[in-house]
Every structure is written in C-alpha cells, then in structure tokens.
Amino acid sequence: MSVFSVVSSFFKRRLLQPVLNLLQQGMTPHKLALTVAIGTVVGIVPAFGVTTITSTAIAARLRVNIAATVLVSYLVQPLQLLLAIPFIKAGIYLFGLSELKLSFGEMSAMFRADWLEALNKLWKANLAGVSAWALLALPMGGVLYLLMLPLFKVVLPVRQEAKV
Template sequence: MPQPSPLLVPASPEPPTSWWRRKLLQPLLNLLKQGLTPQQLALTIVLGTATGLVPVLGITTLTATALAVRLRLNVAATLLIAHLWSPVQLLLLIPLMSQGARLWGSNGPALTLEKLQYLFSHDTLGALRLLWHAILGGLALWAGACCILGPVLYLLLRPILTHFMARQRPLDTEV
C-alpha cells in the first residue's frame, strides 16, 4: 500500500479559540498595538488612565481625544482605556470631591448628599460655591496624583511592553 505524500497529509487544525479571546481580547490587543511603539503605547495607557479618572463627569472623552491628537497617539486606544476606568472614576468621585472641598477651604462637616440637598433648598449660591470648591479641590488632588503616579506607571510599563511587543513581532511575521 503506497504511503501518502507528506504534502497531502492535512495539517492538524488549531484548537478553536474561545469567543472571549476571538471577539474581545484579540481585537483589543490589535487596536492597542496598531502602529505604536512600546513608548507610545505606554504613554497611551498612562494618558488613558489619567483622563479616565478625572473627577469631573463628562470631560473624559474631550480630554482624552485632545491629548491623543496633540501627542499623535492612537485616539481609539486612548479613549478605550479612558472609558474602561469609568467604574473606578465613579467610585473615586465623591471621596475626591469631599477631600477637595476641605482642601479648597470648605469648613464644617464633610461633603454629603444630605448637605447638598439642604443647601440647594435653602442657599443655592452656597451649594454652588461648595460644589465649585469640591470640584476645584478634587481636580487639584487628581492632578497631584497624576503628576506622581503617571511617570511611575510609564516607567513601569515601558520595559514590560517592549518585552511583550518584541516577543509578538516574530509571530506576526511568520504568516
């Protein structure tokens, strides 16, 4: 009986990938790696994180887009990372604004929902002043944290991403 030619033997099929990897993880990784050096990718992650955690609702998209365009980074990747931080942003919003109100000169008890409701029903200007102080103080605390943690995160991510992307390049060129 003749032996089949090695060229005619069907290759063993690759194991099927999971839906999670095929539909979510791989497109995300492709988007993040699209035309970026490891340094640019690290900067994209840092800026996306910083803009995603800003303690003012509604400005994440605008600030992330403006920074990504200005620094010639991948806008979609920056926005994706920024919006992935939205649940954490919501968790940090009240503590940052509360501490920010104290930092910016609001005396008395901490910022609470009951205090704001009372002020809005009895002293609207006082409530707006308290919110303004809370927002400014929260932004100051956020900016201080970003100035310290941003460079640290960038310096930690850069060698990791360089190593990861160097390992991925030979796999990409084999196809």
C-alpha cells in the same frame, strides 16, 4: 445559553478584543505605555464629561493613538466614579474648604435651603477635586508609564525594521 456565557461573550467582544486589536496595530512599547498612562490618568479626572475631549487633545499633542487613548479612558471610568469623592475630599482639605460636607443628607438639606448656594458650594468642591487630581496627574502618569513600559516590551512582538 447561560447568563455566564452571555456576559463572557460581551466582555470578550467589548473589552478583550479591542485591547488585542490595539496590541496588533504595530504600536511600539513606548507609544502603548504612553497611551495607557494618558488614558488612565485622564479617565479618572473627577469632572464628568471632559475625558473624551481632554484625552483626545493630549493624545493629539503627544502624537499617540487617539482612539486607543479614548478607549483606555473609557475603560477606567469605573475608577472615576470610585475616586471622585476621595479627590474632592482631598481638594477640600488642601484648599481649606472644611465647611463643605458631602453626605447625601447634608447635600439635600443644602439644596432645600438655597439651591443656588448649594450649586456654588458643590462647584467649588468639584473644582477643588479637579485641582487635587491635577496635582497628582503628572506623578501618577509617570509612575504608570514606568510600570507599563517593561510589561509592554515583554508582551509586544518585536517588529523587524526594514533594512536599507
């Protein structure tokens, strides 16, 4: 068995099949677009470890599929890693925290000098990043919803409503 077939099998089993199962659950295009938008926006929050709780709470409040929302948030977590530093830098810029430097060497020097002060500065930087994300979350979610809705209207099968 080749490496390619093992990787292909893994992605089909762990990524493609769960998404196809979601499409076959009878969700409406509106609910599925909302689920994808919520899961994506919450999945890229630059605070590690809060996506499951946050996406579960929002999905429960908006009455969309919780498992699907959490799945989408997990699928976009590589984007969370890629976007964490840009969100933090945007937050530092927005809130005027220009004294914070985020290079590895500078962070190492901060921890060697005073690790409590370093944690305090990095906590503030992360909070600024989460704030920058929060400012962009609603517009990003709205745009993503509006982009996904027509796509899901085309892709999802039309459900026959029971006539009374």
